[in-house]
Amino acid sequence: MIHSLLAVYYREMLIMRRRLTRLIPSWSVSPLLYLIAFGYAMGKHVEIDGHSYMEFLIPGLIAMNSMTQSFAIASEINIARFYWHIFEEIQAAPVSDLSYVAGEVLAGITRAILSTTVILILGTIFGVNLSCNFMFWLGVLLNSFVFSSLAVGLAMLVKSHGDQVLLTSFVITPMAFLGGTFFPLENFPVWGQNLIHILPITHAAKAIRAASLGNTPQISSYVVMAATGCLFFVLSVMCVKKAKD
């Protein structure tokens, strides 16, 4: 079990290492743009709960980025499955569905953690020092667990890479903007707030922000993320079968 999990993970890491020189710039570009556009241009005079807008924004960016980057594992899986047919090589090997999903999820989490580090470095350059304590990293970890599990499951269900792109723009992109990443949720109408509170990304943004600004995050956020992650993970394992035929 652990052996084949590591094999799946190792493969993703080898591919990622080859691409690292392209990935790091791509991880930096969009946070950089947000920081310049929202942080500098708009946020000079904005203050939220006693913090500068930049301090508010960076944890949000980290929540958003750990979501999109861990979800991006779906593209890797799809490319391997539809263009390179690697999925068959793994399926023909003595690898259980559980090990396969666990290996891919772990790869998604690793990707999210690396891109989070990139943002933290950018933040330092912009003069924002967050406290990266245990609860902060736990938030990042659980958030990427939720979205890489979701990604693997959806990657098993789609019939082409095009469908995947569609899912990303309908599921992930809206969440990226709504989940309390760029602006405080208090500005929304109540029904909207309730709706948004169902999204796991909202809990991630809240938890990561509270932890990184030195406040005490709500344990319930972590519980919601862990539970959602586990649910998606189990569903993903059940979806692997569906990817055959």
Added chain:
Amino acid sequence: MIKVENLNKIYKSVHALKDINLHVKKGELFAYLGPNGAGKSTTIRILTALTNPTSGTVSINGFDIKNSGFAFFKSNSIKSRQQCGLVPQSINLDQELSVYENLTIHGLLFRMGKSERNKKIEELLSYVDLSSRKESLVKELSGGMKRRLMIARALMHSPSVLFLDEPTVGLDAGMRRKIWGLIKKIQQQGTTIFLTTHYIEEAEFLADRVAFLDTGTILVVDTPSNLMSRLGTWALDRLIEDKMEPIYFSNREEANSYIASQNESFTLRRVNLEDAFLSMTGKKVK
């Protein structure tokens, strides 16, 4: 070694395999011959647990390939997979990784230890003549090299059965001969080989036994020499109304006396497996 009973596979609109029964013996080289769309790849995909059969049973070395029970851990199918090596029809290597990395990942997937892995990699790369390309990225290899790498990869975990799905498709004549030699060599090491092809001469050259498959049905299973001797040993090709109609003779004298009785000229040739196939199916394979 491989046992298939009453196997059926139905895709939404296609009945791809109809009541297939097969028994491949240990150490045998079994060729599965049929035209495009006959169901060759589907059979291999079922035998290697990539696709589930609609009905019927399949076992490899005594292990049922179907997963019994809960999907999380599938012990039976995992045991049968450990026994099998697969070279699929389409190239499925990691193009962005090196030859060495591709083989290493395969070794890891099959739970091989590091020293065992590296020893096997050296051994197999020299076996398929790719030692000098160990560090090359797969995307920099030629088509023939990729095929040979796929064969090497399938042999990494020393499978007792090797499935080859059209291993020489798209290769030039020289490379094809080379791969034939390689396949023979693998068989001599004691590996059972299940090979699909639509090149008749490939089956004739390599196989101990051949199955003719046409639109999902096995027409006949026998040794190439038995299949050919059903027709005779010598053949003459006649042209009758735009169609080539061979006549078969059991010995050379008969054939010669037939030629003498006609006032055309014929070229006498040996009966080959293609004759056997055509007389069974009434159509051309390629």
